[in-house]
Amino acid sequence: MTGLKFVGTDIPSAEDLANCIHCGFCLPSCPTYLATGQELESPRGRLHLINGVREGRIEPTSRTLEHLDLCLQCRACETACPSAVPYGRIMEDARASIMANEPDEQPREWRLRAFALRNVLARPRVLRLALGGARLYQRSGLQSLVRRWVAPVLPASLRRIEASAPSLTAAPFRKTGTLASPAGAGTRVAMLLGCLHGEMYPNMHTATVTALEHAGCEVVAPPAQVCCGALHAHAGDAGTARALARRNIHAFEAAGVDAVIVNAAGCGAAMKEYGRLLRHDANWAARAEAFSTKVKDVLEFVAEQDFAHDLGPVDRTVTLQDACHLAHAQRIRKAPREILGAIPGVTLNEMANSDRCCGSAGLYSVVQPEMSGRVLEPKMAAIAATSATTVCTSNPGCTLQIENGTRRFQVDADVRHVIEVLAESIEAGRRP
Amino acid sequence: MPTNDTGPTNDPGSLIRELQEALGASNVLHEPEDLVVYEYDATIERSLPDVVVFPATAEDVAAAVRLAVKYDLPVVPRGSGTGLSGGAVPIKGGILIVMTRMNRILEIDADNRVAVVQPGVINLHLQNALAEYGLLYAPDPSSQRVCTIGGNIANNSGGPHTLAHGSTVNHILGLEVVLPDGRIVRLGGRVPDAPGVDLRGLFVGSEGTLGIVTEATLRLVRQAPATRTLLAIFDSVAAASEAVSTVIRRGVIPVAMEMLDQEIIRIVEPRIHAGYPLDAGAVLLIEVEGVPDGVAADSAVVEQACRDTGAREVRSADEAEERERLWEGRKAAIGAIGGAAPAFYLLDGVVPRTKLPEVMTQVLELCREYGFACGNVFHAGDGNLHPNIMFDPTIPGATERVLELGGAIMRACVDAGGSVTGEHGIGLEKRSYMEWVFSEADLDAQRSVREAFGPADRFNPCKVLPGGHGCASGHASEVMQHLGAGSYV
Numbered sequence: 024m025t026g027l028k029f030v031g032t033d034i035p036s037a038e039d040l041a042n043c044i045h046c047g048f049c050l051p052s053c054p055t056y057l058a059t060g061q062e063l064e065s066p067r068g069r070l071h072l073i074n075g076v077r078e079g080r081i082e083p084t085s086r087t088l089e090h091l092d093l094c095l096q097c098r099a100c101e102t103a104c105p106s107a108v109p110y111g112r113i114m115e116d117a118r119a120s121i122m123a124n125e126p127d128e129q130p131r132e133w134r135l136r137a138f139a140l141r142n143v144l145a146r147p148r149v150l151r152l153a154l155g156g157a158r159l160y161q162r163s164g165l166q167s168l169v170r171r172w173v174a175p176v177l178p179a180s181l182r183r184i185e186a187s188a189p190s191l192t193a194a195p196f197r198k199t200g201t202l203a204s205p206a207g208a209g210t211r212v213a214m215l216l217g218c219l220h221g222e223m224y225p226n227m228h229t230a231t232v233t234a235l236e237h238a239g240c241e242v243v244a245p246p247a248q249v250c251c252g253a254l255h256a257h258a259g260d261a262g263t264a265r266a267l268a269r270r271n272i273h274a275f276e277a278a279g280v281d282a283v284i285v286n287a288a289g290c291g292a293a294m295k296e297y298g299r300l301l302r303h304d305a306n307w308a309a310r311a312e313a314f315s316t317k318v319k320d321v322l323e324f325v326a327e328q329d330f331a332h333d334l335g336p337v338d339r340t341v342t343l344q345d346a347c348h349l350a351h352a353q354r355i356r357k358a359p360r361e362i363l364g365a366i367p368g369v370t371l372n373e374m375a376n377s378d379r380c381c382g383s384a385g386l387y388s389v390v391q392p393e394m395s396g397r398v399l400e401p402k403m404a405a406i407a408a409t410s411a412t413t414v415c416t417s418n419p420g421c422t423l424q425i426e427n428g429t430r431r432f433q434v435d436a437d438v439r440h441v442i443e444v445l446a447e448s449i450e451a452g453r454r455p
Numbered sequence: 456m457p458t459n460d461t462g463p464t465n466d467p468g469s470l471i472r473e474l475q476e477a478l479g480a481s482n483v484l485h486e487p488e489d490l491v492v493y494e495y496d497a498t499i500e501r502s503l504p505d506v507v508v509f510p511a512t513a514e515d516v517a518a519a520v521r522l523a524v525k526y527d528l529p530v531v532p533r534g535s536g537t538g539l540s541g542g543a544v545p546i547k548g549g550i551l552i553v554m555t556r557m558n559r560i561l562e563i564d565a566d567n568r569v570a571v572v573q574p575g576v577i578n579l580h581l582q583n584a585l586a587e588y589g590l591l592y593a594p595d596p597s598s599q600r601v602c603t604i605g606g607n608i609a610n611n612s613g614g615p616h617t618l619a620h621g622s623t624v625n626h627i628l629g630l631e632v633v634l635p636d637g638r639i640v641r642l643g644g645r646v647p648d649a650p651g652v653d654l655r656g657l658f659v660g661s662e663g664t665l666g667i668v669t670e671a672t673l674r675l676v677r678q679a680p681a682t683r684t685l686l687a688i689f690d691s692v693a694a695a696s697e698a699v700s701t702v703i704r705r706g707v708i709p710v711a712m713e714m715l716d717q718e719i720i721r722i723v724e725p726r727i728h729a730g731y732p733l734d735a736g737a738v739l740l741i742e743v744e745g746v747p748d749g750v751a752a753d754s755a756v757v758e759q760a761c762r763d764t765g766a767r768e769v770r771s772a773d774e775a776e777e778r779e780r781l782w783e784g785r786k787a788a789i790g791a792i793g794g795a796a797p798a799f800y801l802l803d804g805v806v807p808r809t810k811l812p813e814v815m816t817q818v819l820e821l822c823r824e825y826g827f828a829c830g831n832v833f834h835a836g837d838g839n840l841h842p843n844i845m846f847d848p849t850i851p852g853a854t855e856r857v858l859e860l861g862g863a864i865m866r867a868c869v870d871a872g873g874s875v876t877g878e879h880g881i882g883l884e885k886r887s888y889m890e891w892v893f894s895e896a897d898l899d900a901q902r903s904v905r906e907a908f909g910p911a912d913r914f915n916p917c918k919v920l921p922g923g924h925g926c927a928s929g930h931a932s933e934v935m936q937h938l939g940a941g942s943y944v
Contacts, residue, residue, distance in 0.1 A: 044793035045497045047537040047601050051577060060509065060555040060575075062536065063484075068492035075491060087488045107789025328556065 027083045027130075028076070028276045031123030033261055033302055034134065035073055035116040042108040043070050049100035049110075054380045055093055058397045063090050066100035066110055070305025073117045083121060088130055091117060093394055095387055096257050097347035098381035102354075111352060112299065117257030136390065137260040144218045144250045145263055151195075154222050158191040196225035199246035212324070213280040215271075215294070218250035220287055220419050230446030231286045231321050237449045238328035242284075246327045247274035251285075253293030256300065268297045269307055272314045283314070286321040286442055288346035288418040289385060293355050294318040320349060321442055322417055326358035333455035336368035337444060342411035343371060344402075344420035344425060345378040359417055359441045366448045372409040376401075383424030399424060403432040414438045457768070467505065470526045474508055474550075477518040482509040482556070490911050491879045493533070493551050497598075500541035500883050504531065504551035511556050513631060513639050513744040514670035520667070521637040523550050529916050530635070532663040534575065534603030539801060539883025542609065542662045546917045552667060554605050560584055561670070568675040569628065569645060574605025574668045581673075583617065590675040593620035596878070598785045599650040611660030613878035615711035615742070615785070618836035620676060622878065624659040629672035632658060635665075635909025645672055656903065662880050663915040665908045678712075679744035683754050686770045687739040687761040688732055692716050692819065692831065694765035695737040696812040701760040702741070703808065707753045711742040712753050712818070712836030713785050719830040719843075722795040729784025730770075737883035739766075740785055742778075788832040789843070796828070800857050803879040804868035817867045818842050825860040839877030840868065866891065881919045 029035070050056050056065035065272055075081030092112065097112045122129055122137060133229070133312040143150050160166050203212065212235060214228070220230050235242045254268035271294070274282050283292035293300075298312035341363060349355045363371050382388060382398030404427070406414055414429075414436050416422045425438045456736040474483045484490060484507040494503045505528065523530045529549030536543055545551050558575035572581060578592070578599040585591050594607055595614035606612070608630070611624040621624070629643035643655030646723070658665055689695040695714055702709065715723070715738050720731045731738050739761065743753045758769045772778045792799050797814045806814045822829035822844065833841040842864055846853045865875050865888050875881070875888040889898060901920055905911055917926035 026750060041797055042794050044790065044799075045495055045536075046790045046793070047497060047535050048598070048790055050601050051579075060553075060558070061484075062492040062553075063489055065492075067536075071492050071495065072488070081488065081491055086486055090488075105726075105787040106793030107791075108794075170839070406519055 026128050027121065027124055028079070029083075029117065029120035029123075031120050033116045033119035034122065035077055035113045035120070037077075039109050039113050039116075040070060040074050040077070042106045043067065044106055045071075046105065048105055049103045049281075052099040052103035052379075054095060054097065054099070054398045055394060057401075058394065064093055065199055066104075069094055070108070070110070070113065073113060076117070085130060086132075088121065088263050093391060094346075095380050095382070095384040095398065097384060098351040099347060099379065102351045102378070112296075113255050115259070115261075118257070119261040120259075122259035122261070123392040133259060133388070136258050136386065137255070137263070138204070140258055140386075141260060141263045144254060145252075145267060145412075147218065150218055151222070152352070153194075154191060154219075158245065161191055167327065177294050191223065193225050196228040199244045201241070201243050202232045203240070203242040205236050205239060205241070208239055208241040210239065210282070210328075211243065211280045212282045213253060213275055214242055214244045215283065215285045215287075215290055216244055216248060217287055217290055217419075220290075224419050224422060224440070226443060227286055227440045230440065230443040231284065233446040233449055234321070234325050234330065234442050235284065236334075238325055238330045240328070245274040246279045247277070249274070251287075251290040251293050252300075253289050255420045256293060257385055261300070264293075265300060265304070268300055268311065272297065272307070272310055272346075275314065275317075276310070280317070282324060283318045284293075284321050284324055285318060286417075286440065287420075288349035288353065289321060289420060291318060291320045292348035295353065320353060320355055320358070320417070322349070322358040322362060323353070323355050325442070325445070326361045330362070330445070331365040333452040334366055334448040335454060337366055337448045337451060338368045338410050339413045339444060340370045340372060340414045341413040341439075341444065342374045342406055342409040343377055343415045344374070344381060344406075344421055344443070346381050346416060346421050347378070347384075349417050355388035359415065362441055362445055363415065366444060369444065369448075372411050374405040374409045376405060376409075381421050381424045381428070383418075383420040385420055388420075388424055388427075398426050399430070403434055405430040407432070407434050412436050413444070415441045415444060417441055470522060470528075471506060471904055473522055473525075474506060474519060476706055477522065478508055478510060478843065482511070482515075483507070493536075493553070494544070496533075496538040496541060496543045497537045497885060498539060498541045498544070498882070500544040500546070502544050502546045503548060504545040505548045507551045507553055509553050509556045512720055513907065514634060515617045516552060517637045517639055519552055519637065520633055521549055523913065524635075524637065530913060531915050532609065532667045534606035534609075535577070535598075535601045537598045537602045538606060538610065538611075538805065538882065539879040540876070540884045542880050542882035542915070542918060543606075544883060544933070546883060546927075547912070548814050554603065554667075558603075559667065563588060563590075564592060568677070568767075570673045570675055572604055572671055573672060574603060574608070574671060576604045578602055578604060578607060585675060586678070589678050591678050592673055593617075593676050594623045597789060604673070608659055608668050609662050610878065610880035613834065613837070613839065615713050615740075615782075615834060616877070617711035617834065618712060619708055619744070624656060626674045627655060627659050627671060628674050630655055630658055630668050631670035632666040632668050635913045639669070643672070647674075648826070660880070662803075662882060662919050664905055664919055666914060679746075679750075681747040681750045682742060682744045682773075683750050684772045684781050685739075685741040685754060685761075685863075686730070686772070686781055687758075687766045688735045688768045688770075689737045689739070689761075689764075690767055691736040691743070692815050693812050695739050696815050696835065698739060698761045698764040698766065699811055700809050701764050702757050703836070705756050705760050706745070707760075709741045709753070709757060709758045709836065710744045711740070712834070713740040714831065714833055714835040715737070715740070715785065716831040718828060719792075719832045720789055722830060723784045723791050726791050726794070727784045727787050729780055729782075731784055732768075734887055740781060740840075751851070751919060785832065787791060789841075792830060792843050792845065797847045797849070799830075799846065800844040800861055802840065802842045802861055802864055803876050804840045804865055804873060805877040806838045806840065806868050806871045806873035808836070810871040810873070811835065811838055814840070814867055814871050814873075818864055821860060821863050821867070824865075825856055826856060827860060834877065837877065838873065840864075862888075882916055883918060886917075886919065886921045889919070
């Protein structure tokens with residue numbers, strides 16, 4: 024017996040849960056159900072567990088919570104669901120109402136995770152310090168020493184984390200203020216820089232600025248912006264997610280822009296849901312709702328602009344991984360294909376089940392490495408079957424996971440955000 | 456039945472240990488938090504199993520069945536748990552045998568048009584694998600993207616294309632099954648008309664009461680070279696019903712004739728965007744197949760028949776993408792009702808096709824009389840009705856009245872010369888209606904068959920046949936007290 028139950032203001036609502044009629048149509052869309060064949064690791068099963076905990080019929084033991092924890096929150100079940108069950112927010116609400124228990128009641132791993140997220144991602148200075156250490160580790164030659172001499176004796180889990188760390192050799196993107204102001208710009212947009220994103224994949228940000236400028240936009244990056252809070256919300260730390268949302272709304276409102284551009288699908292999905300996140304906050308609900316309507320994924324936004332002029336050839340055979348939080352959470356599938364289709368020289372070979380999760384899922388690949396690997400395996404097989412030499416993504420987490428996948432499963436392909444391929448084409452078009 | 460010298464034992468710990476030894480520890484679930492997600496199918500019936508096992512082979516199944524005999528426990532087979540009659544709900548507990556791991560397509564013999572599959576294969580996965588040979592497995596339930604072949608066999612499932620091709624029983628050549636005493640036997644064969652008593656036919660639709668299918672040999676059909684999907688738009692359900700009989704009277708049997716009434720169109724269209732007009736009283740989705748010239752000729756007959764019975768418009772789609780969009784609305788309809796009503800009761804009845812206009816009028820009148828909204832989406836060509844009664848179970852007395860209305864609609868089907876299930880099976884939910892269709896002597900004959908295979912309380916007890924030792928009436932009203940908002944019966 025535990026003293027745990029759902030408490031607080033985020034308890035999953037009866038109305039949300041009532042939409043589920045147990046038809047089971049979600050099962051074959053769920054990566055963890057496909058990996059296990061077990062109802063326990065399916066959306067229908069998890070909703071049943073959540074409903075049971077809510078009604079007090081099922082004890083939220085560590086075993087119950089483990090099934091909730093094994094959910095990738097990819098939301099593919101939302102696309103498959105004929106009853107429009109809002110699974111993503113039910114799962115976030117369930118996790119938040121477990122984390123709303125007193126700290127000593129909270130599951131230890133959940134508490135540690137929330138602590139780490141709160142004190143690292145949400146604090147740029149701590150994050151940069153940590154990444155600075157990692158960068159030094161990679162550049163100094165210490166990494167190659169460790170990989171040669173120390174890694175073989177490390178436990179498998181540490182070895183996996185060491186091997187899957189991103190390459191941090193490029194200089195981080197930390198510019199703020201005005202990033203581009205082309206002559207005659209008709210639209211003014213602001214960019215989310217994110218917490219890890221500019222540190223890990225600075226070229227995605229550079230490419231985003233290039234593409235937005237090419238589409239005739241003035242681009243700014245408000246310096247007061249912070250992490251979007253998506254990972255905190257996914258982990259049940261609704262308090263930190265809300266605090267970050269308020270700071271971002273404040274920062275971006277002050278910039279006076281037509282749109283807030285996000286080049287990480289997970290962050291964009293979370294920011295489009297700020298209205299819902301702050302719904303109980305009388306001072307912020309309306310502002311959050313208004314802010315959310317301005318949030319656009321970079322691909323969604325660029326595809327609606329005049330972007331296809333003066334593009335130069337890019338010689339790449341690509342396949343496209345639909346980021347879960349783009350395809351399922353934001354329901355955007357056409358924009359990346361329209362952009363790739365407009366680039367001369369690019370051939371798109373679609374992979375099977377391109378909208379199935381790669382197993383990255385934010386922190387998931389770190390906290391659930393075993394299942395993450397089982398989900399990654401069929402993804403890499405699907406990629407290999409296309410013979411593409413570039414895998415296009417729209418989210419840094421997917422990029423990291425698939426980069427790891429190419430090493431682990433010996434797939435000869437590089438991984439690029441769609442916007443990076445577009446930027447290459449823009450650059451090629453500028454050459455005489 | 457092998458006799459058990461030591462008699463049944465009751466120690467649950469040793470049962471679990473023995474199951475783990477036989478099937479592997481990771482293929483046995485027994486913790487309360489794990490069992491709870493195996494208490495349901497797609498109905499509101501709920502009952503916990505004592506233990507859940509995931510066999511990989513027929514031998515695994517046989518081992519689990521032998522242990523059930525040893526410990527005197529019921530055995531209930533389960534596929535994807537999408538059943539609509541409570542068939543996979545372990546109403547008396549026992550060992551729930553989940554077949555999802557046995558999901559391999561063992562053989563596709565294109566020249567002989569035969570496939571051999573394990574029962575956990577998902578219907579749509581089989582169709583996808585057959586597509587490259589230009590073949591298909593005809594039964595295509597609306598849940599085909601998730602339901603298993605084993606579940607289809609248990610319920611003798613149909614689907615839109617049953618009209619032309621027949622239901623599951625017409626497509627099973629042979630079966631390997633585990634009997635209630637643990638023997639593994641083969642029924643039927645690989646060619647049509649195996650000699651001896653047709654036990655294969657007996658097993659199809661037996662809802663897991665006679666044994667468990669561990670392998671199936673399926674008859675395949677050729678994909679037609681040309682297919683056209685017509686959408687005929689009517690002002691009323693009665694006119695659309697009339698069109699169904701008129702089409703067939705004029706000598707054309709389309710491969711599918713599906714009806715969606717206004718209530719359903721208004722729920723489905725905004726979500727699925729299939730292209731059904733929101734102001735239509737009913738639409739018929741009609742599919743014609745064959746060689747291109749034949750399709751053209753047949754569709755002309757269909758179109759004229761629809762216009763003569765009052766269709767205000769008939770659209771047609773030849774391209775796969777357009778046709779799939781029209782079908783998408785039909786396939787997602789039942790699920791979409793979940794988002795539109797707090798709860799609904801999905802019925803499954805059959806009437807002779809020619810009685811369709813009069814029974815549909817009766818159905819709508821009964822719903823009005825009881826004061827419930829009702830959406831109809833069904834296999835009109837087969838006379839297989841699916842009224843969906845929408846209601847709010849939190850209103851006191853609503854559920855009882857809905858069940859009463861369901862009974863009245865079933866009664867109307869039987870009175871019109873029809874039956875109480877077209878394809879969903881009897882399961883728990885409709886046991887009590889069996890007496891409307893069969894005499895006591897008829898039912899006794901069915902009981903004798905069941906008992907010839909094993910004791911009635913071993914394999915899926917309290918299912919299909921009314922009565923039974925220690926069984927509640929089995930009607931959904933028995934579990935009404937557990938009715939949560941949003942569930943459907």
